[in-house]
Every structure is written in structure tokens, then in C-alpha cells.
Amino acid sequence: MDGQITRREMIYGSALVLSGACVCQVAGGADKPRSTNCHAPDLEPESLTIGQKSLTIDLAKAPSLEAVGNAAYIMDKDRKLDIIVVHAERDEYFALSRFCTHAYRPISYIRTRKLLMCNNASHSIFDLTGQVVKGPAPEPIKSYAAKLVAGTLQITL
Amino acid sequence: MFRATLVLLFAGGFGVLVASAADPIPQEKVWRNPKDGMEFVWIPAGGFTAEVLDKDKKPSAQHVEFPGGFWMGRTEVTVKQFRRFVEQTGHVTEPEKEKNRWTWKRPWFEQADDHPVIYLGYSDVLKYAEWAGVDVPTEAQWLYACRAGTSTVFYWGDTMDDRHVWHRGNAGDATRPVAKKQSNPWGLYDMIGNAHEWCTSGKIGVLRGGSFTRCDRYRFLDGNWTEPFIWEVGLRLHDGSPLTQYPWDDDRGFRCVKRTE
Structure with a gap:
């Protein structure tokens, strides 16, 4: 044996x-939807409530943002919303314009560096407050205040 | 007995896999530059039809021929090779002169000796080539060598394939050691991806091949998906206008061609 x-x-x-x-x-x-270095999934629409000057995301209904390190896009042409929401750390979220100020291409979240990178060849890099870290981007990307309130993320536009 | 047969079958299969993943190039087809140790592979005679822009920016077809063939560096020039050049010449690169925050000595991510050297301006690669007794490829040479006689968008086919390319999706956020992906049919590694490569276009330097910072694919503003590496290997030759891109960056490297005698 x-x-x-x-x-x-x-x-x-x-x-x-x-x-x-x-x-x-x-x-x-x-x-579950997962962001990559080049793309973020669309935020689940059922999780989103759009107000006059604010957005509220019910995180229980947003599996795309559940994992730390993930990001999701909010895109609404009618309301001219183009935002990337990043779940950077436990209970820490950031919301910014999802367009690079250099080539006006989408930006993606690089989770290993906790930075945002433009998807074009010049790949300008921004921190999570929108400040330019490197690259030819002439100005920061717009960032929005994001506050966690009882399981929801409240973003001020 | 059964176990022994299985082992033999497995070993045989592995041998085949190894042979196809890294086909050894016959030694007579390799030239080693004694100056920097770079291996060059033979690019056979031939040509391709490029697209050129006239004065009015109208595109037209132009056949480019390389009747004698040429030798091209098998890999991008590495950190180790560039260091030897600097040690022997004392060369100071453009980003160093301009007090750039990051340089080839101090890139913003960790690089080992076998990574492609980056943070170089076109004048830096010309100086290196002069020291090594070689040339920087022309854009047409680069394109011809990259395509390696194929007629597909990329030398392996028409869509992205991770087996050939280090891009943002699989390299993460840094360069990778050279020659770890599959080569093109003529034995050239990392022609697409890893580091952008400086080429000569008239009197200026242009970049070809894309880099690890390029996305394999992403969704464009209109919602359609795009594969940006397609632009990096496009057959349109640069029209001679100065490069407006960021001049040196964390993904700008090069390879060389042997001087024609």
C-alpha cells in the first residue's frame, strides 16, 4: 500500500x-464587476440617486465598489455626469471627473499605486485628490467631496 | 511501466513547448556587438507599402524597400547596457540636464538591470548609438522589422494577445525584463509594448511600438471599445512635424540597428 x-x-x-x-x-x-488598470465598470444604476447638486450611492446595491481597490464609472449624458468613484481603503472613497485634462481621455484607477492614469499615450498621472503627479496634464482633474453616511456615499457636485 | 510512460510523454510534450516558445536563432543569424553585448538578428531583404502624407496632409501609398536586409537589436537596450555607456562616456541625459524629477538612474518605479532603459530623449539615444557604433532605426526600418513579413495588424494576428505584449493590463505599472514575451517571426522581442522605441524620421525622433503604459483596450468616449496598440503599429509614416508629446518619460526607450557597410 x-x-x-x-x-x-x-x-x-x-x-x-x-x-x-x-x-x-x-x-x-x-x-462581481472589477475595475482594471484600463477600465472601470459602470456603477449599478439601481444604487444611484441623483439630486440637484449631489449624488447618493447606496453601497449595498453597488457590488462594483464593494472591494477595496475597485473603481466604477458614473456616466449620464443627459445630466452631463462623467465621474470615477474609487474605493481606495476601507471606508475611504474618492470621486473625480473621469477625464484627463490633457487629452480628454478616460482615466483609470491603478490600485497598486492608488493613482489615476490617463488612458492615452502621454498617460498623465493624478493622485486621488486630482492633483497632477506626472505627465503633461496642464491642470488637476476635478474632484468632488465624497462622504460616507450610514452605508451610503454622498457626493457633492 | 505506465507511470514511466506518462513521465516520458510529459517530458516530450514539455520539450515541444519549450522549443516553440523560444525557438533558438541559428548562430549565423546573430551578430553580437562587442561594445555593449547586444545581440542583433538578421532582418531579411524586402519591403512594405507605407502611407505617407503630402504637404496638404493627404495620404498616399509609398513602397519602402530594404534590398540588402539589415541587422536589428534583438531587444530594447537595457539599463545595464546604458549604464556601461554612461560609465565609459560620462554622458548626462536630457532629463538629468533639465533636472527632471525622475531619470534613467532614478525612475519612479524599480527597474532591474534587464529592464529596458527609459527616461531618454532622442539626443540621448543618438549618443548611445554613436558610442556603440550602431544606428537608431528609421521609422520605416522599425515598421518593416516589426511586421516581419506578416500582413495582419500585429505580427501575430489582428487582435491583442497577451503572449506577445507587456501592456498596462498585464505589466501593471512598470517596465518588465526584456525578452520575456514571445518574439516576432524574425526573433525580435518587445517590438510592441514594454518600452516605447525611439526611431528616426528625417531629422527628428519619433516613438513607435507603444509601451507598458498603453491600455490593451479601453472604452472610448462614445462607448465603443478601442485597442490603442493598433495606432502604435500603423503604417502611416510620421510627416516630419516635431513631436509634441511629452519628450521623456517612464516608457521611452529604444533599440538599435547595425550600421550598413
Whole structure:
């Protein structure tokens, strides 16, 4: 028997692997929208309430912003809204214009550096307050006050 | 017996994989520059049809021919190679002279010796080439070598393929060691992605190939998706107007061609 895997060991092993995969699936939220270095998913519209001079995001209805390090776009042509919301740290969110001030291209969130990068060749880089870190962008990108209130993110426009 | 057969099959399969992932280039097809140790591969004679703009910015087709072929650096010039150049010549780069916050010695992310050297202006790459006894490729040479006789958008096909390119989506936020992705059919590595490459266009330097800062794809303002690397390998030759892009940056490197005798 030495060196051979028994039927029981095989069944236990398989069960362990399968349960591990299931746990990873749940913990990792494989089906949840995730931002990349080049793109952010659209914020779930059902999470968003648009006021005259403010936006309210019900975070319980916004899986795209659930994980720290994720970002989501808010785009509404009628109301001229083009915003990127970043979940930078636990209970810390930022909201900024999603356009670079240099080439007017979308910006993306680089989670490893906690910075925003323009998607064009000159790739201007901004911090989370919108200030230019490097690159040819002539001015900061517009940032909006974002406050966490009882499970909602309130953004002042 | 069964186990032994499996091992042999696995080993055989691995051998095939290794051979196809990094086909060794016959030694007679490689020239090593004694000055910097750079390996050059032979780019066979041939040509391609480029697009050029006339005075009125109207595009027209122009056939570009390289009747004798040429040698091109297998990889982008590395940090280690550039350091040797600086140590021997005392060269001070454009960003250093201009007191730029970041330079090739002090990039804003960590770089190992085998990464492509960055933060260089066109004059810096010309100086390096002069020291190494080689040339900076012309834009047409670069395009011809990059396409490697293929007629697809990229030398591997028409859409992005992570096996060939370091881009923002897979490189993260820094350069990567040279020659880790698959080469093009003529044995050139990182022609697309990793570092942008300075080329000569008339009397000015232009950039080709895109870099690790380029997105593989992103959604444009109108909602459509775009693959910006397509622009980096486009066949339209630069019209000679000065480059208005940021002159030196964290993704501007180069490779060389051997001087024609």
C-alpha cells in the first residue's frame, strides 16, 4: 500500500479541492464587476440617486465598489455626469471627473499605486485628490467631496 | 511501466513547448556587438507599402524597400547596457540636464538591470548609438522589422494577445525584463509594448511600438471599445512635424540597428 493513494484518500482529496474552489469563488466574488488598470465598470444604476447638486450611492446595491481597490464609472449624458468613484481603503472613497485634462481621455484607477492614469499615450498621472503627479496634464482633474453616511456615499457636485 | 510512460510523454510534450516558445536563432543569424553585448538578428531583404502624407496632409501609398536586409537589436537596450555607456562616456541625459524629477538612474518605479532603459530623449539615444557604433532605426526600418513579413495588424494576428505584449493590463505599472514575451517571426522581442522605441524620421525622433503604459483596450468616449496598440503599429509614416508629446518619460526607450557597410 505504501506510496499508493487509497480510494478514501482520493474522495477526501477531491472534496477538499472542490470545497476550496467554492470558498475562493465566494470570497473572491468572481462574478462581481472589477475595475482594471484600463477600465472601470459602470456603477449599478439601481444604487444611484441623483439630486440637484449631489449624488447618493447606496453601497449595498453597488457590488462594483464593494472591494477595496475597485473603481466604477458614473456616466449620464443627459445630466452631463462623467465621474470615477474609487474605493481606495476601507471606508475611504474618492470621486473625480473621469477625464484627463490633457487629452480628454478616460482615466483609470491603478490600485497598486492608488493613482489615476490617463488612458492615452502621454498617460498623465493624478493622485486621488486630482492633483497632477506626472505627465503633461496642464491642470488637476476635478474632484468632488465624497462622504460616507450610514452605508451610503454622498457626493457633492 | 505506465507511470514511466506518462513521465516520458510529459517530458516530450514539455520539450515541444519549450522549443516553440523560444525557438533558438541559428548562430549565423546573430551578430553580437562587442561594445555593449547586444545581440542583433538578421532582418531579411524586402519591403512594405507605407502611407505617407503630402504637404496638404493627404495620404498616399509609398513602397519602402530594404534590398540588402539589415541587422536589428534583438531587444530594447537595457539599463545595464546604458549604464556601461554612461560609465565609459560620462554622458548626462536630457532629463538629468533639465533636472527632471525622475531619470534613467532614478525612475519612479524599480527597474532591474534587464529592464529596458527609459527616461531618454532622442539626443540621448543618438549618443548611445554613436558610442556603440550602431544606428537608431528609421521609422520605416522599425515598421518593416516589426511586421516581419506578416500582413495582419500585429505580427501575430489582428487582435491583442497577451503572449506577445507587456501592456498596462498585464505589466501593471512598470517596465518588465526584456525578452520575456514571445518574439516576432524574425526573433525580435518587445517590438510592441514594454518600452516605447525611439526611431528616426528625417531629422527628428519619433516613438513607435507603444509601451507598458498603453491600455490593451479601453472604452472610448462614445462607448465603443478601442485597442490603442493598433495606432502604435500603423503604417502611416510620421510627416516630419516635431513631436509634441511629452519628450521623456517612464516608457521611452529604444533599440538599435547595425550600421550598413
